[in-house]
Amino acid sequence: MFEQFLEIAFEAELDTSEHPELMALAPELCGEHPATRAAAIQELRDMVYGTWDPNEYPVEDLVKTGMAIMEIGTRSPKMQILGGTCIVDLEGVTLKHAATLTPTIAYQIVCMMGLAHPCRLKSAHVVNNNWFLGTFVYLFKRFIDPKTWKRIHFHGHDLKSLQQHIDPECLPVRYGGTCRNHVTIATWLEKIRKYRDEKFDKEMKEIGYIIKE
Template structure:
């Protein structure tokens, strides 16, 4: 039964239709109503044309809604996010241009995601960079995988509306791994976590750390807006502290939870490849990815 549920969940990852039940909770989650939607799309589209600061990949309603939902329909903020997204793509084309989408399966367990989404938590993602072996692939592949995961995830209206929560698990991180965290890499990571991509991170939780935390804080603090810092929580090795913010029902057993539907991103990519359709292939190719058979 568990495996059957997971297969249904994997297939649903490619669903880009809007569920009426989802739109019922959208006013609470992202301030979306028929009125804000109509006015927001009109105002955002006019801003894009009038200011001429960026050339978005697309201009259709479904695409622009990503940015409005990510910024709770505050149109000036959604516009700034769209401009940052376009600038980010121009600045770091190596993260997507010519990247073999299915080759990113090699990142294995460095990213992990829950297939159990609740309105209060959204999609729970876990970054386990301590599992990454620099001998197997460079840090740039971690960034490429992070960007691809985001681009695929934000195709789903469910993910746009619900947003998500991130756990950064620093257990096992070595000096050699942290040495790869240049200011440029740190900036790209913060961009991928919602500064420049239309993903809404409700909160971020840093766990299982020691001395390495100081390196992280020093590198990332200058790139993260003050308002975002208010949503970052430090728990050390205290799982009870983590449980005050995230229901154990949503957490894997590793973190004192009961959720069995957490999957490594390598497996997730395999399932995306299995269930994808022509529309998915076209959208990802239009973004610059190689989508091989």
């Protein structure tokens, strides 16, 4: 039964139609109004084109993967309006990994969190972070406005702290939750490839992605 539900859910994930019940929530949750939508989109385009220099900010594979996921996810009006919650699990990260966290990479990550991307981040939760993470926190904080910074929470290894922000019913077992109906990124991308159509390919090509036929 879950597998059937999962197939329906993934197929619906690529639905970009604007449902009336979501449109009614748009003004309240993300300040979007039909009368100002076109101007807001143009303003975003102007911001992305006047400030992004691919020669100055080379994109690493990890950042490219994250960006592709964000681009696909925000195609859906549901995601644009309701937004999402992000859990960043740093288990197994060592000083060797942390040494790659340059200001450029930090800036690119922050951009994916909404600085230069039309996504609505409800909150971000960093778990299993080690003591040395504090050394690099200022790299992110310098790029993030105070309002957004308040949505970022560091829990360390305290799962009870995480559960105060996210209902255990929505968390997988590894985070002390009871949700078993979750999928990996690999499965998600596999389903995207399965249900993609000509419109999806066209839109992704228009924003610069190479689509394999």
